[in-house]
Amino acid sequence: MIIPTEPIGSIPRPVALVESVAKGDSEDPALAPLYEDAIRDTIERFEATGSPVITDGEQRKYYDFASYCVHGLGNMAPDGFTIPFADGHTRRLSRLTAGPFRYRRYADSYLELALRYAHVPVKQAVISPSALSLMYPPQGIRDYSREQFIEDLLREHETEIRRCLKKGAYKVQVDFTEGRLALKLDPSAQVLNSFIDLNNLALSRFSPEERARIGVHTCPGNDLASTHSADVDYAALLPSLFALKAGNFYIALAGERDRRQVLEIIRKHLKPDWRIFVGVIAPMDPRIETPEDVRDRVLEASEYIPIEQLGTTDDCGFSPFFDNTSTSRDKAFAKIQSRVRGTAMAAQLIGAHP
Numbered sequence: 001m002i003i004p005t006e007p008i009g010s011i012p013r014p015v016a017l018v019e020s021v022a023k024g025d026s027e028d029p030a031l032a033p034l035y036e037d038a039i040r041d042t043i044e045r046f047e048a049t050g051s052p053v054i055t056d057g058e059q060r061k062y063y064d065f066a067s068y069c070v071h072g073l074g075n076m077a078p079d080g081f082t083i084p085f086a087d088g089h090t091r092r093l094s095r096l097t098a099g100p101f102r103y104r105r106y107a108d109s110y111l112e113l114a115l116r117y118a119h120v121p122v123k124q125a126v127i128s129p130s131a132l133s134l135m136y137p138p139q140g141i142r143d144y145s146r147e148q149f150i151e152d153l154l155r156e157h158e159t160e161i162r163r164c165l166k167k168g169a170y171k172v173q174v175d176f177t178e179g180r181l182a183l184k185l186d187p188s189a190q191v192l193n194s195f196i197d198l199n200n201l202a203l204s205r206f207s208p209e210e211r212a213r214i215g216v217h218t219c220p221g222n223d224l225a226s227t228h229s230a231d232v233d234y235a236a237l238l239p240s241l242f243a244l245k246a247g248n249f250y251i252a253l254a255g256e257r258d259r260r261q262v263l264e265i266i267r268k269h270l271k272p273d274w275r276i277f278v279g280v281i282a283p284m285d286p287r288i289e290t291p292e293d294v295r296d297r298v299l300e301a302s303e304y305i306p307i308e309q310l311g312t313t314d315d316c317g318f319s320p321f322f323d324n325t326s327t328s329r330d331k332a333f334a335k336i337q338s339r340v341r342g343t344a345m346a347a348q349l350i351g352a353h354p
């Protein structure tokens, strides 16, 4: 009996890399060896945890999980959509100043490098169309309508996923942290439902076989030990989220106040062809979970989700924003090791007493 376990994506970057990038241009070719060292070290340490699926730790995703694809473009300004965190700090997305909307880089460029070093399957996270849609200014852009923008956006996103699948990504995970945030900013759910519709326009372009390798990640945000939407009830989010045409869902759960209530909602909406990866590690919890903690969380989840549809993950990446080193690399990997060991312990128990 094996229960699949996968990471979300980011690992805190080495402090020396963060400091070097802060001094100049993130794309400076002189930084290439530093990035490559960080990726090689991340993959080595990831594999040492025993994780059957790994990532490159998003060591090159600059400036964050959302804007990596457009960072450095001439038609982007830094004063876009503001993400408000619960502790009062904010992060901003880029703002599109002129059409056409094009990616500067696709995430398969990261994957390609990671695959050179990896000995186990590598998954790749990409940003959702709905997050990028926030880059189009509310007042519009002269000679570049929102409709044109959406058409370009969907094509770029589809291209990115296809390139990752083709290069051999074990899974492509669409990061959808703004789903829960949308409900916080607009409890009427109008914005959330427009996000779901937009993302489904993209997901509809893939076959059921392709969608079995595509997943969606939901979480309440994670930056500097703070969240942006942890107070939004999953009961309001999950029924809409589960309308997404994906084969896998990566759901933050370890940090939730009432995990059983969330598991109950998942059970109610579960469709037979889905795999639900529940979060068993809370990246912002300063305590390192033990394998036994993880084992118990998996056993709890198995009361609600059939074992053949259950997987485990971390609640979020450990450092979705490049410059956040509030969690150490050592701690991130120790937590991941607990996820891997605890998931295997639960699988063994369930296998022995099905």
Ligand SMILES: [Zn+2]
Pocket (backbone or CB within 6 Å): 008, 177, 217, 218, 219, 220, 221, 222, 315, 316, 317
């Ligand atoms: Zn997340």
